[in-house]
Amino acid sequence: MYVCPIRSDSPKNNVLQQGNAYLSMTTTEINWNSIYEFLTGPALWFTFIFFIGGLLIRMALLFHLSRKKDRVIYNHFNMDWGLRSIFHWLVPFASASMRQQPIFSIAAFSFHLSLVAVPLFLSAHILLWEEALGVTLWSIPDGLSDALTLIFIAAALFLIIRRRIRPEVRILTSAWDYTLLVITMLPFITGFLAYHQWGPYEVMLILHIVLSQILLILIPVTKLAHMVLFFFTRAFIGFEMGGRRGARSW
Amino acid sequence: MSKVGEKKFEFEDDTGKPVDVDQVRAILKANDGARIKTWLSICSRCGLCAESCFVYVANDRDPRLSPAYKFRHTLGEMYRRKGNVDRAFLEKCYQIAWLQCTMCKRCSMYCPFGIDVATMIAITRSICHSQGITPKQLAFFSDHCDKTGNHMGIPVEELVDTCEWMVEEVEDDYKGVTIPIDQPDTKYMYTVNPREPVYYPQDISYAAIIFAAAKESWTMPTFGWDCTNLPMFAGNRKLAGKQVKNVYNKAEELNAGYILITECGHAYRSMVFEGPYMAGYPDGMPPVKVKHYVQLMYEYLRDGRIQIDPAKKIKEPITYQDPCNVSRNGGLWEHARKIIPYIAEDFRDMAPNREHNHCCGGGGGIMPMGPDYKPYRMASGKLKADQIRQTGAKIVITPCHNCFDQVNDLSEEFELGIKALSFKEIIVESMIVPDHMKLDPEK
Numbered sequence: 001m002y003v004c005p006i007r008s009d010s011p012k013n014n015v016l017q018q019g020n021a022y023l024s025m026t027t028t029e030i031n032w033n034s035i036y037e038f039l040t041g042p043a044l045w046f047t048f049i050f051f052i053g054g055l056l057i058r059m060a061l062l063f064h065l066s067r068k069k070d071r072v073i074y075n076h077f078n079m080d081w082g083l084r085s086i087f088h089w090l091v092p093f094a095s096a097s098m099r100q101q102p103i104f105s106i107a108a109f110s111f112h113l114s115l116v117a118v119p120l121f122l123s124a125h126i127l128l129w130e131e132a133l134g135v136t137l138w139s140i141p142d143g144l145s146d147a148l149t150l151i152f153i154a155a156a157l158f159l160i161i162r163r164r165i166r167p168e169v170r171i172l173t174s175a176w177d178y179t180l181l182v183i184t185m186l187p188f189i190t191g192f193l194a195y196h197q198w199g200p201y202e203v204m205l206i207l208h209i210v211l212s213q214i215l216l217i218l219i220p221v222t223k224l225a226h227m228v229l230f231f232f233t234r235a236f237i238g239f240e241m242g243g244r245r246g247a248r249s250w
Numbered sequence: 251m252s253k254v255g256e257k258k259f260e261f262e263d264d265t266g267k268p269v270d271v272d273q274v275r276a277i278l279k280a281n282d283g284a285r286i287k288t289w290l291s292i293c294s295r296c297g298l299c300a301e302s303c304f305v306y307v308a309n310d311r312d313p314r315l316s317p318a319y320k321f322r323h324t325l326g327e328m329y330r331r332k333g334n335v336d337r338a339f340l341e342k343c344y345q346i347a348w349l350q351c352t353m354c355k356r357c358s359m360y361c362p363f364g365i366d367v368a369t370m371i372a373i374t375r376s377i378c379h380s381q382g383i384t385p386k387q388l389a390f391f392s393d394h395c396d397k398t399g400n401h402m403g404i405p406v407e408e409l410v411d412t413c414e415w416m417v418e419e420v421e422d423d424y425k426g427v428t429i430p431i432d433q434p435d436t437k438y439m440y441t442v443n444p445r446e447p448v449y450y451p452q453d454i455s456y457a458a459i460i461f462a463a464a465k466e467s468w469t470m471p472t473f474g475w476d477c478t479n480l481p482m483f484a485g486n487r488k489l490a491g492k493q494v495k496n497v498y499n500k501a502e503e504l505n506a507g508y509i510l511i512t513e514c515g516h517a518y519r520s521m522v523f524e525g526p527y528m529a530g531y532p533d534g535m536p537p538v539k540v541k542h543y544v545q546l547m548y549e550y551l552r553d554g555r556i557q558i559d560p561a562k563k564i565k566e567p568i569t570y571q572d573p574c575n576v577s578r579n580g581g582l583w584e585h586a587r588k589i590i591p592y593i594a595e596d597f598r599d600m601a602p603n604r605e606h607n608h609c610c611g612g613g614g615g616i617m618p619m620g621p622d623y624k625p626y627r628m629a630s631g632k633l634k635a636d637q638i639r640q641t642g643a644k645i646v647i648t649p650c651h652n653c654f655d656q657v658n659d660l661s662e663e664f665e666l667g668i669k670a671l672s673f674k675e676i677i678v679e680s681m682i683v684p685d686h687m688k689l690d691p692e693k
């Protein structure tokens with residue numbers, strides 16, 4: 001069951017009435033409603049524009065640069081090999097590298113799957129998308145979201161521990177890598193707590209929103225941009241090795 | 251880094267002169283394209299690439315030998331410091347770029363993003379080279395390339411003499427074996443590794459015998475006959491471009507149908523894939539078609555132009571060493587596997603193989619760098635030695651000069667009791683001599 005937006009006027013959610021009664025007791029000191037309004041209003045728009053715009057700009061700059069300096073991409077471009085390369089790295093265990101490191105692969109795969117699926121298709125977010133964008137996405141059952149969230153947290157913890165104990169990863173890891181992992185986890189942890197109303201609900205919810213926005217803003221400007229750049233680099237090596245030489249890069 | 255240690259090496263320029271930072275910056279800037287930028291910025295430091303690198307695996311999984319560590323501490327660091335590096339730093343890069351990476355390109359298939367470490371190591375090499383920090387031997391060979399067009403500095407007369415001598419050598423066994431010199435309008439312009447005329451001249455006669463048996467139209471050029479590219483390994487891109495251009499131009503001048511490359515791995519990679527870029531062809535394609543000897547031999551066998559005497563097929567167990575630059579970086583792994591059933595009965599493939607093969611440890615220029623570097627080759631080659639041992643083979647076939655020597659060295663070092671053979675040699679030894687080559691009995 002979904003309990004949330006701290007507002008009384010949503011016609012779509014009759015559950016809100018409960019939350020509202022609870023709210024009226026605490027809003028005396030802090031005006032949670034207006035914070036919430038701000039965060040899901042202007043701040044959210046800013047975040048989305050920065051996130052999507054940032055990624056688009058980063059891609060555009062790289063594209064522009066590639067036209068000048070990376071002839072090799074255009075000389076050997078081959079859609080078929082590019083797509084095959086991407087495909088074999090999206091499907092679990094379709095690449096030799098993933099098969100070679102099965103535990104890491106399971107962790108990394110569940111991590112990324114939850115990271116994309118939960119924020120997009122959580123029923124609570126679906127309502128948000130409807131209100132803000134007017135689009136209705138397919139939603140996943142709350143129980144599944146819950147499970148995916150826990151899987152995500154477990155996978156992230158695994159990745160952190162792996163960074164600590166595997167010497168070849170530890171030596172590459174900087175404080176920033178841990179920071180980014182934690183920043184990626186926080187929206188999930190706070191979202192989970194808010195959903196279950198563990199801890200102070202409003203604080204959790206506000207934290208959840210703010211932390212999610214920070215994460216989205218960081219994506220275009222950090223290594224997290226690999227969420228889009230992956231497709232380009234993977235495709236490139238796919239046709240560089242495959243189209244030119246017939247070698248499968250997976 | 252067990253054996254990959256702290257030794258002092260000899261460089262091309264040992265005067266210890268300070269680094270020309272502007273020059274370093276210029277090379278960094280020239281290479282700062284979308285690929286390098288993206289690779290350097292999205293590497294997630296996941297370490298997935300480590301296990302794919304034979305240098306890492308063979309040297310007790312030293313974390314400093316993972317591909318990601320290597321590019322981050324060379325080219326990555328140079329970009330971070332905006333080219334502001336000193337000689338001590340470049341000398342460290344030297345160790346990584348020449349002793350710990352053979353540019354075999356295996357890791358880029360195992361990295362989720364396909365980050366091409368080999369390309370970044372190649373740029374590191376050219377930056378080191380620009381400051382005189384190049385392996386002495388490679389600089390020496392490059393100098394020969396510059397002056398004579400071949401890395402051994404063999405004068406034309408000597409090459410022609412060797413060819414004539416080889417023809418005489420086989421006259422007692424076969425009829426009609428010739429080595430046409432500089433003949434225009436042939437189908438193949440045959441290019442070799444200068445090691446052949448110097449150390450293995452019989453390789454040239456084997457090729458001539460095979461051509462004669464197949465009644466091929468071919469020629470040996472007097473210039474542009476060196477298909478290898480040691481300047482490429484030395485990080486001397488300009489000279490590397492000149493080196494391939496010598497061959498392209500000669501083939502165009504002689505109007506040859508194809509540039510044919512002897513059983514050499516990096517020559518093929520250089521001629522077909524890297525060379526056009528180094529020589530400045532904007533479309534990245536060689537101006538003349540290029541064929542590797544394994545392709546030609548497979549065609550001869552398939553078309554029946556060469557016939558193997560079944561009684562002479564190799565009975566001992568054999569295995570095949572995929573040269574990185576013929577297989578993964580050349581795309582020719584199946585040709586060898588199709589030739590083998592013609593010539594051997596008991597073939598045992600290594601695992602992993604084909605484009606997933608491991609480098610033998612002799613690639614990337616470390617073989618011609620000389621005996622000082624043998625300990626590194628042997629340490630990293632341990633993986634290949636284990637792979638060979640597991641097959642139980644007694645013979646290792648490999649169409650690459652570097653692999654060939656490395657496999658023989660590994661056999662000695664790790665007591666594998668095997669020997670390396672080239673396809674040419676086996677085919678000449680086991681083919682049915684066609685009637686047109688049989689000597690007249692009355693003579």
Ligand code: SF4
Nearest residue numbers: 293294296297299361
């Ligand atoms: S596998 Fe790729 S992304 Fe991961 S550490 Fe190695 S180079 Fe970086």
Ligand code: SF4
Nearest residue numbers: 303351352354355357
């Ligand atoms: S190119 Fe080959 S040797 Fe170099 S880091 Fe990658 S796997 Fe290792």
